[in-house]
Amino acid sequence: MPRKSSWNPIAFVPPQVTLLSFAVYVALFATLLWVHHVVPPAPSNPVPADGVNLTTAWLDLEQLTNGFHPYNSRRNGEVRDYLASRVEEILHKNGFPKDSEDAVVWNGGSDNITYANKWLASSPTVRYTENENIVVYIRGDEDEAGAWWADEKKPYDGPGGVLVNAHYDSVSTGYGATDDGVGVATVLQLISYYTTEGHRPKRGIIALLNNGEEDGLYGAQVYTKHVTAKFPRVFLNLEGAGAGGRAMLFRSTDAEVTRFYSNSRYPFGTVVSGDGFKRGLVRSGTDYSVFEEELGLRGLDVAFMAPRARYHTDQDDARDTSPDSLWHMLSAALDTTKAMTSHGGSEFSGSSDHGLDRANADRASNGVWFDVFGRTFAVLKLHDLFALSVTLLVAAPILLIILEVVLSKLDKWYPFTRKQYLHNSDDDEAVYFNGIRGFFRFPIIFAVATGCVVALAFLMVKINPYILYSSEYAVWSMMLAAWFSIAWFLSTMADKVRPTALSRMYTIMWLYIISWIALVFVTIGENNLKIASGYFMVIYNASVFAALLISYLELLALPKKAKYVEHVAGVGSPRSTRPGSVASRRLLDDNEEPPRSSEGDNEEPTERTGLLRGGERRTQNTFARFGRRRNQDVNGPLDETEDPFLAKAFGDEQAWSGSLPQWTWILQFLILAPINVILVGQIALFTTSALHQTPADGSAILPIYLVMAALTVLLMLPLAPFLHRFTYHLPTFFFFIFAGCLIYNLLAFPFSRDARLKHYFLQTVDLDHGTNTVQLTGVEGFVQDIVDELPSVAGQSFNCSTTDDPRRAGLQSCRWAGLTPNVVSNSSEALVSSSNASDYYKDWVQYNISTHADSALLTFSGKESKNCRLLFDSPVSSLHILNTTDTIRSSSKPVRREDGNYQGATELRLFSRDWAKNFQVNVTWADGEAKGKSGKVGCMWSDVNEIGVVPALDEVWLYEPVWSVVSKAGDGLVEGWRDWKT
Secondary structure, three states: OOHHHHHHOOOOOOHHHHHHHHHHHHHHHHHHHHHHHHOOOOOOOOEEEEOOHHHHHHHHHHHHOOOOOOOOOOOHHHHHHHHHHHHHHHHHHHOOOOOOOOOOEEEEOOOEEEEOOOOOOOOEEHHHHHHHHHHEEOOOOOOOOOOOOOOOOOOOOOOOEEEEEEOOOOOOOOHHHHHHHHHHHHHHHHHHHHHHOOOOOOOOOEEEEEOOOOOOOHHHHHHOOOOOOOOOOEEEEEEEEOOOOOOOEEEEHHHHHHHHHHHOOOOOEEHHHHHHOOOOOOOOOOOHHHHOOOOEEEEEEEEOOOOOHHHOOOOOOHOOOOOHHHHHHHHHHHHHHHHHHHHOOOOOOOOOOOOOOOOHHOOOEEEOOOOOOOOEEOOOOOOHHHHHHHHHHHHHHEEEHHHHHHHHHHOEEEOOOOEEEOOOOOOOEEEEOOOOOOOOOOHHHHHHHHHHHHHHHHHHHHHHHHHOOOOOHHHHHHHHHHHHHHHHHHHHHHHHOOOOOHEEEEEHHHHHHHHOOOOOOHHHHHHOOOOOOHHHHHHHHHHHHHHHHHHHHHHHOOOHHHHHHHHHHOOOOHHHHHHOOOHHHHOOOOOOOOOOOOOOOOOOOOOOOOOOOOOOHHHHHHHHHHHHHHHOOOOOOOOOOOOOOOOOOOOOEEEEEEHHHOOHHHHHHHHHHHHHHHHHHHHHHHHHHOOHHHHHOOOHHHHHHHHHHHHHHHHHHHHHHHHHHHHOOOHHHHHHHHHHHHHHHHHHHOOOOOOOEEEEEEEEOOOOEEEEEEEEEEOHHHHHHHHOOOOHHHHOEEEEEEOOOOOOOOOOOOEOHHHOOOOOHHHHHHHOOOOHHHHHHOOOOOOOEEEOEEEEEEEEEEOOOOEEEEEEEEEEEEEOOOOOOOOOOOOOOOOOOOOOOOEEEEEEEEEEEOOOOOOOEEEEEEOOOOOOEEEEEEEEOOOOOOOOOOHHHHHHHHHHOOOOOEEEOOOOOEEEEEEEOO
């Protein structure tokens, strides 16, 4: 009895290929999605380690997030007092007295700093701030003895320690649960752990809880002048840009320090995010920038990243995060700091003005890193990846050429062989190999399928661009299903028309050519631009090379071409002339007609009759029977009447292919699919979470869709060599998925309660004239709908135009006369009783100018505000804030940013630790003249913990549609401005 095709579970036949490939892809996609969206559970024991208490940490988070606490709010001071008391409580509990030199606390101080902004400025800006940080030093066993911090000018000579940082301020419109309440709660638990008996670190720790990060990285900047700033050698920054989920390694300075994070029990992240910051694709900044650039430290940025729609809104609260997320960040911080503090190497040691050994820092290596399923973390140096890339580019093609030469010498190089003769073309008829058939098939399939996916990207941008905001997986499903179903249809049709046994080999060969070209560009980026994000393409190319190598080795199983020609011609084969034998059929080119005898098809053969000759009818019947036999019973034993040399080929593929192994495809598939789907899938999920809601910030939409299209192709390409063997069932099913998702994506409303469109609020008061303007900035069309919902706008017109804020490029700003703010105590009653509204408003910000020959002294203050600004119509050459020692001064280049584009300061931003501080600023202009200069002075108000303080914002919160959410547009929710002139 002949055996059915299912007898071999890994045969290269449609049922097995379809089921096994589908099962592997489903398993990989499901695992990637689970890892990306499901946070590892917190331990059932609330005390997973001595000194760490998850219940206490969660209570700290709830206390931190029970109100908005921006820098310029009363609640911010309450949070600071709470944290100071918690630090004192922890140290007292663990047996450290207040005068201990083993656990020292600095609560604020007289430190201040004036500096030229390097990271967030949209104009030449100088910033001044005062210290409200909480700094805790925990001595390590190897630290320098005594109060080494007492002498500020003396460098630290010991091995140095670890800085762990989180900021305790929130934005004015957010409760700050993950930005950065979880980070602050984590730092408190680290203080508790390392001051618990038995956990004293080998190298000391600086725990920094800084204030003012949200409005300009002020806390980190002022720390650079702290007496302990000379101590750290490495740092760990804890941040947030989402509302829960997993905390990922956002960026890292080098490979060596990244290895500390690899000790995390749940590592998560990819170097793609770090390259995004390096290349300026990510426009925000964190304290990481200050520690790296100003202190020269080497370290890590660990942060929450999704969902971005909740970032800087009132949905960033404890309710929308979880103890699991808290534990994920806490466990990563604990494992990383353990590795940092116990490290015995010297590469992070040394001393300088800030404690950094610059020679050692210069030996830092650019890193490449990524996690695998959130359990394993791979770290290597970029120059090692570059070496591997060059090796693959050079050695792999050479090896393939050598193999081709060897196969040719062995007479087994069937690819590209069209036909061959027994002796010569004059005396013999050709035996057709058809080895070139199908070689140009894949480029056409690739171009059409990929073109369709790219066309879908343009279609979505044209019809419903923001559907990506809430339905990113519907977009992914549409693109993946489209590429798969289109590529399958073309592959199958081509295989039906012109079947070839080399289709798989030729497809892999083209994949190798494409990946090799891509690897060239990746290698150039590694060497010239220090971009590590192409690591996946290195592995992609290596896996395709390995799969192609198997295809080359498969050819060794084929008979020599000359032997095959002899067999087909009947030389030395008694079975080959048997009437009706499969071997007696003529092997013809597709375009060649079978020869007809002049005597008819029934002519009896003679000794002069060619062995290759046969009647047309017999040949056609033999082909038909042969094709059915191979399709139905590929792996069964041969009937005695069949030629064992020719009868095992699949379908109507070349007869010689029956000698090829039937199981090697599974090796190729397992080499191509899992590792590439894991690496590319991880990047696809990361970029989706990071980018799909950024259009609310003004980011361009088309590049996001194009990135998704490119990643779609990379995810599907491992299936390409096997698509022609798929049954129609799955492609048909996915075609319907594609059609359904396409209709949904074109017609559905793009926002929802779970993915709310973010828009930005700002109220500006002209204090000289007593008028105020409310401004909402958002996506064109939708921001107008939001404004239409506000009762105070009814009956009045509002103007909308493209915003002039470079951080929100591409968005629309709508402005109207808003409700009167009550940011100054009893302001509404005072305004009602005031006979002159403009005089009353002027009282909110007061200023005085004393002019000298080449300078002017501006004195100003704002009621119930700690944040004020000076704007200069003419660039200045120096600024000096009285009662400080910090001066920004230069003759020809007054204020310069890193890129050197700024020729002079046009703005000064000042943050004070005291309310209604009287700022005094001495200003000198570049032209040496003080008279006739002009500008603006203004102060900001950000505290909206009570209803009625900013009625216009209360109205937005109350009446905005359920699919939208408001965030702050600037440092202040209300800005009051007055003109000044010397």
